[in-house]
Amino acid sequence: MSYCGSCHKENGQGVKNIFPSLTNxxxxxxxxxxxxxxxxxxxxxxxxxxxxxxxxMSPFGFLTDEELAAILTYIRKEFGNGAGAISVAEIQKEKSVNQP
Ligand code: HEC
Structure with a gap:
Protein backbone atom coordinates (compact mmCIF):
# COMPACT_ATOMS: atom_id res chain seq x y z
CA MET A 1 0.00 0.00 0.00
CA SER A 2 2.79 2.48 0.82
CA TYR A 3 4.89 2.06 -2.29
CA CYS A 4 2.78 0.43 -4.96
CA GLY A 5 -0.85 0.96 -3.97
CA SER A 6 -1.04 4.58 -5.06
CA CYS A 7 -0.90 3.44 -8.67
CA HIS A 8 -1.70 -0.27 -8.78
CA LYS A 9 -4.38 0.09 -6.09
CA GLU A 10 -5.23 -1.97 -3.02
CA ASN A 11 -6.97 -4.66 -5.05
CA GLY A 12 -4.09 -4.78 -7.55
CA GLN A 13 -6.34 -3.79 -10.42
CA GLY A 14 -4.60 -0.53 -11.27
CA VAL A 15 -6.29 2.11 -13.39
CA LYS A 16 -7.36 1.20 -16.88
CA ASN A 17 -4.95 2.44 -19.58
CA ILE A 18 -2.81 4.24 -16.99
CA PHE A 19 -1.53 1.81 -14.35
CA PRO A 20 -1.51 -1.88 -15.32
CA SER A 21 -3.41 -4.45 -13.33
CA LEU A 22 -1.26 -6.85 -11.33
CA THR A 23 -4.12 -9.36 -11.13
CA ASN A 24 -3.89 -12.64 -13.05
CA MET A 57 7.34 3.10 -13.84
CA SER A 58 10.21 4.56 -11.87
CA PRO A 59 12.73 2.09 -10.38
CA PHE A 60 12.25 0.87 -6.83
CA GLY A 61 15.82 -0.25 -6.17
CA PHE A 62 15.98 2.16 -3.23
CA LEU A 63 13.81 -0.16 -1.16
CA THR A 64 15.65 -2.61 1.08
CA ASP A 65 16.17 -6.17 -0.11
CA GLU A 66 13.78 -7.35 2.60
CA GLU A 67 11.07 -4.89 1.58
CA LEU A 68 11.36 -5.84 -2.08
CA ALA A 69 11.26 -9.56 -1.33
CA ALA A 70 8.18 -9.08 0.85
CA ILE A 71 6.34 -6.90 -1.70
CA LEU A 72 7.10 -9.15 -4.66
CA THR A 73 6.25 -12.31 -2.75
CA TYR A 74 2.96 -10.65 -1.81
CA ILE A 75 1.95 -9.64 -5.34
CA ARG A 76 2.96 -13.06 -6.71
CA LYS A 77 0.90 -14.89 -4.11
CA GLU A 78 -2.17 -12.60 -4.14
CA PHE A 79 -4.35 -11.20 -6.93
CA GLY A 80 -4.97 -14.59 -8.52
CA ASN A 81 -1.33 -15.02 -9.46
CA GLY A 82 -0.57 -17.99 -7.18
CA ALA A 83 3.19 -17.96 -7.89
CA GLY A 84 6.13 -18.76 -5.65
CA ALA A 85 8.03 -16.46 -3.30
CA ILE A 86 10.92 -14.16 -4.17
CA SER A 87 13.86 -14.47 -1.77
CA VAL A 88 16.15 -11.78 -0.42
CA ALA A 89 19.01 -13.56 -2.22
CA GLU A 90 17.21 -13.20 -5.55
CA ILE A 91 16.76 -9.46 -4.92
CA GLN A 92 20.46 -9.08 -4.07
CA LYS A 93 21.48 -10.91 -7.20
CA GLU A 94 19.33 -8.68 -9.39
CA LYS A 95 20.62 -5.52 -7.69
CA SER A 96 24.22 -6.57 -8.22
CA VAL A 97 24.20 -7.83 -11.78
CA ASN A 98 21.48 -6.41 -13.91
CA GLN A 99 21.49 -2.77 -14.96
CA PRO A 100 18.95 -1.65 -17.55
C1 HEC B 1 3.71 6.16 -9.76
C2 HEC B 1 2.89 5.03 -10.14
C3 HEC B 1 3.44 3.63 -9.87
C4 HEC B 1 3.89 3.12 -8.69
C5 HEC B 1 3.98 3.82 -7.33
C6 HEC B 1 4.24 1.73 -8.96
N1 HEC B 1 4.00 1.44 -10.27
FE1 HEC B 1 4.23 -0.38 -11.16
N2 HEC B 1 3.75 0.43 -12.96
C7 HEC B 1 3.38 1.74 -13.18
C8 HEC B 1 3.21 1.97 -14.60
C9 HEC B 1 2.81 3.28 -15.27
C10 HEC B 1 3.49 0.74 -15.23
C11 HEC B 1 3.43 0.43 -16.73
C12 HEC B 1 4.53 1.09 -17.52
C13 HEC B 1 5.72 0.25 -17.66
O1 HEC B 1 5.62 -0.94 -18.03
O2 HEC B 1 6.84 0.78 -17.41
C14 HEC B 1 3.83 -0.21 -14.16
C15 HEC B 1 4.13 -1.54 -14.37
C16 HEC B 1 4.34 -2.46 -13.36
C17 HEC B 1 4.52 -3.87 -13.57
C18 HEC B 1 4.47 -4.59 -14.91
C19 HEC B 1 3.04 -4.91 -15.22
C20 HEC B 1 2.82 -5.33 -16.64
O3 HEC B 1 1.81 -6.01 -16.87
O4 HEC B 1 3.62 -4.98 -17.50
C21 HEC B 1 4.73 -4.45 -12.35
C22 HEC B 1 4.94 -5.91 -12.05
C23 HEC B 1 4.68 -3.39 -11.38
N3 HEC B 1 4.44 -2.19 -12.01
C24 HEC B 1 4.86 -3.57 -10.02
C25 HEC B 1 4.96 -2.52 -9.10
C26 HEC B 1 5.39 -2.68 -7.72
C27 HEC B 1 5.75 -4.00 -7.06
C28 HEC B 1 5.37 -1.44 -7.15
C29 HEC B 1 5.79 -1.06 -5.73
C30 HEC B 1 7.15 -1.41 -5.35
C31 HEC B 1 4.93 -0.50 -8.18
N4 HEC B 1 4.70 -1.20 -9.34
C32 HEC B 1 4.73 0.86 -7.99
C33 HEC B 1 3.19 2.69 -12.20
C34 HEC B 1 3.53 2.57 -10.87
Whole structure:
Protein backbone atom coordinates (compact mmCIF):
# COMPACT_ATOMS: atom_id res chain seq x y z
CA MET A 1 0.00 0.00 0.00
CA SER A 2 2.79 2.48 0.82
CA TYR A 3 4.89 2.06 -2.29
CA CYS A 4 2.78 0.43 -4.96
CA GLY A 5 -0.85 0.96 -3.97
CA SER A 6 -1.04 4.58 -5.06
CA CYS A 7 -0.90 3.44 -8.67
CA HIS A 8 -1.70 -0.27 -8.78
CA LYS A 9 -4.38 0.09 -6.09
CA GLU A 10 -5.23 -1.97 -3.02
CA ASN A 11 -6.97 -4.66 -5.05
CA GLY A 12 -4.09 -4.78 -7.55
CA GLN A 13 -6.34 -3.79 -10.42
CA GLY A 14 -4.60 -0.53 -11.27
CA VAL A 15 -6.29 2.11 -13.39
CA LYS A 16 -7.36 1.20 -16.88
CA ASN A 17 -4.95 2.44 -19.58
CA ILE A 18 -2.81 4.24 -16.99
CA PHE A 19 -1.53 1.81 -14.35
CA PRO A 20 -1.51 -1.88 -15.32
CA SER A 21 -3.41 -4.45 -13.33
CA LEU A 22 -1.26 -6.85 -11.33
CA THR A 23 -4.12 -9.36 -11.13
CA ASN A 24 -3.89 -12.64 -13.05
CA UNK A 25 -0.71 -11.19 -14.52
CA UNK A 26 1.78 -13.18 -16.57
CA UNK A 27 4.36 -10.53 -15.80
CA UNK A 28 3.90 -10.94 -12.06
CA UNK A 29 3.61 -14.73 -11.99
CA UNK A 30 5.99 -15.37 -14.89
CA UNK A 31 9.76 -15.26 -15.17
CA UNK A 32 11.29 -13.83 -12.03
CA UNK A 33 14.10 -12.01 -13.89
CA UNK A 34 11.60 -10.03 -15.88
CA UNK A 35 9.62 -8.98 -12.81
CA UNK A 36 12.74 -8.15 -10.81
CA UNK A 37 14.20 -6.02 -13.60
CA UNK A 38 10.98 -4.09 -13.92
CA UNK A 39 10.55 -3.28 -10.27
CA UNK A 40 14.19 -2.79 -9.26
CA UNK A 41 15.51 -1.02 -12.35
CA UNK A 42 12.32 0.32 -13.92
CA UNK A 43 13.20 -1.49 -17.15
CA UNK A 44 10.64 -2.30 -19.79
CA UNK A 45 9.22 -5.75 -19.34
CA UNK A 46 9.08 -8.24 -22.15
CA UNK A 47 5.81 -7.75 -23.96
CA UNK A 48 3.40 -9.88 -22.03
CA UNK A 49 0.95 -7.17 -21.11
CA UNK A 50 -2.29 -6.99 -22.97
CA UNK A 51 -2.37 -3.19 -22.83
CA UNK A 52 0.23 -0.57 -23.75
CA UNK A 53 1.13 2.13 -21.25
CA UNK A 54 2.54 5.53 -22.16
CA UNK A 55 4.05 6.12 -18.75
CA UNK A 56 7.06 4.28 -17.41
CA MET A 57 7.34 3.10 -13.84
CA SER A 58 10.21 4.56 -11.87
CA PRO A 59 12.73 2.09 -10.38
CA PHE A 60 12.25 0.87 -6.83
CA GLY A 61 15.82 -0.25 -6.17
CA PHE A 62 15.98 2.16 -3.23
CA LEU A 63 13.81 -0.16 -1.16
CA THR A 64 15.65 -2.61 1.08
CA ASP A 65 16.17 -6.17 -0.11
CA GLU A 66 13.78 -7.35 2.60
CA GLU A 67 11.07 -4.89 1.58
CA LEU A 68 11.36 -5.84 -2.08
CA ALA A 69 11.26 -9.56 -1.33
CA ALA A 70 8.18 -9.08 0.85
CA ILE A 71 6.34 -6.90 -1.70
CA LEU A 72 7.10 -9.15 -4.66
CA THR A 73 6.25 -12.31 -2.75
CA TYR A 74 2.96 -10.65 -1.81
CA ILE A 75 1.95 -9.64 -5.34
CA ARG A 76 2.96 -13.06 -6.71
CA LYS A 77 0.90 -14.89 -4.11
CA GLU A 78 -2.17 -12.60 -4.14
CA PHE A 79 -4.35 -11.20 -6.93
CA GLY A 80 -4.97 -14.59 -8.52
CA ASN A 81 -1.33 -15.02 -9.46
CA GLY A 82 -0.57 -17.99 -7.18
CA ALA A 83 3.19 -17.96 -7.89
CA GLY A 84 6.13 -18.76 -5.65
CA ALA A 85 8.03 -16.46 -3.30
CA ILE A 86 10.92 -14.16 -4.17
CA SER A 87 13.86 -14.47 -1.77
CA VAL A 88 16.15 -11.78 -0.42
CA ALA A 89 19.01 -13.56 -2.22
CA GLU A 90 17.21 -13.20 -5.55
CA ILE A 91 16.76 -9.46 -4.92
CA GLN A 92 20.46 -9.08 -4.07
CA LYS A 93 21.48 -10.91 -7.20
CA GLU A 94 19.33 -8.68 -9.39
CA LYS A 95 20.62 -5.52 -7.69
CA SER A 96 24.22 -6.57 -8.22
CA VAL A 97 24.20 -7.83 -11.78
CA ASN A 98 21.48 -6.41 -13.91
CA GLN A 99 21.49 -2.77 -14.96
CA PRO A 100 18.95 -1.65 -17.55
C1 HEC B 1 3.71 6.16 -9.76
C2 HEC B 1 2.89 5.03 -10.14
C3 HEC B 1 3.44 3.63 -9.87
C4 HEC B 1 3.89 3.12 -8.69
C5 HEC B 1 3.98 3.82 -7.33
C6 HEC B 1 4.24 1.73 -8.96
N1 HEC B 1 4.00 1.44 -10.27
FE1 HEC B 1 4.23 -0.38 -11.16
N2 HEC B 1 3.75 0.43 -12.96
C7 HEC B 1 3.38 1.74 -13.18
C8 HEC B 1 3.21 1.97 -14.60
C9 HEC B 1 2.81 3.28 -15.27
C10 HEC B 1 3.49 0.74 -15.23
C11 HEC B 1 3.43 0.43 -16.73
C12 HEC B 1 4.53 1.09 -17.52
C13 HEC B 1 5.72 0.25 -17.66
O1 HEC B 1 5.62 -0.94 -18.03
O2 HEC B 1 6.84 0.78 -17.41
C14 HEC B 1 3.83 -0.21 -14.16
C15 HEC B 1 4.13 -1.54 -14.37
C16 HEC B 1 4.34 -2.46 -13.36
C17 HEC B 1 4.52 -3.87 -13.57
C18 HEC B 1 4.47 -4.59 -14.91
C19 HEC B 1 3.04 -4.91 -15.22
C20 HEC B 1 2.82 -5.33 -16.64
O3 HEC B 1 1.81 -6.01 -16.87
O4 HEC B 1 3.62 -4.98 -17.50
C21 HEC B 1 4.73 -4.45 -12.35
C22 HEC B 1 4.94 -5.91 -12.05
C23 HEC B 1 4.68 -3.39 -11.38
N3 HEC B 1 4.44 -2.19 -12.01
C24 HEC B 1 4.86 -3.57 -10.02
C25 HEC B 1 4.96 -2.52 -9.10
C26 HEC B 1 5.39 -2.68 -7.72
C27 HEC B 1 5.75 -4.00 -7.06
C28 HEC B 1 5.37 -1.44 -7.15
C29 HEC B 1 5.79 -1.06 -5.73
C30 HEC B 1 7.15 -1.41 -5.35
C31 HEC B 1 4.93 -0.50 -8.18
N4 HEC B 1 4.70 -1.20 -9.34
C32 HEC B 1 4.73 0.86 -7.99
C33 HEC B 1 3.19 2.69 -12.20
C34 HEC B 1 3.53 2.57 -10.87
Missing amino acids: SKVVSGRKNNLLRKVIHGAQVEGQSTEKFDTR
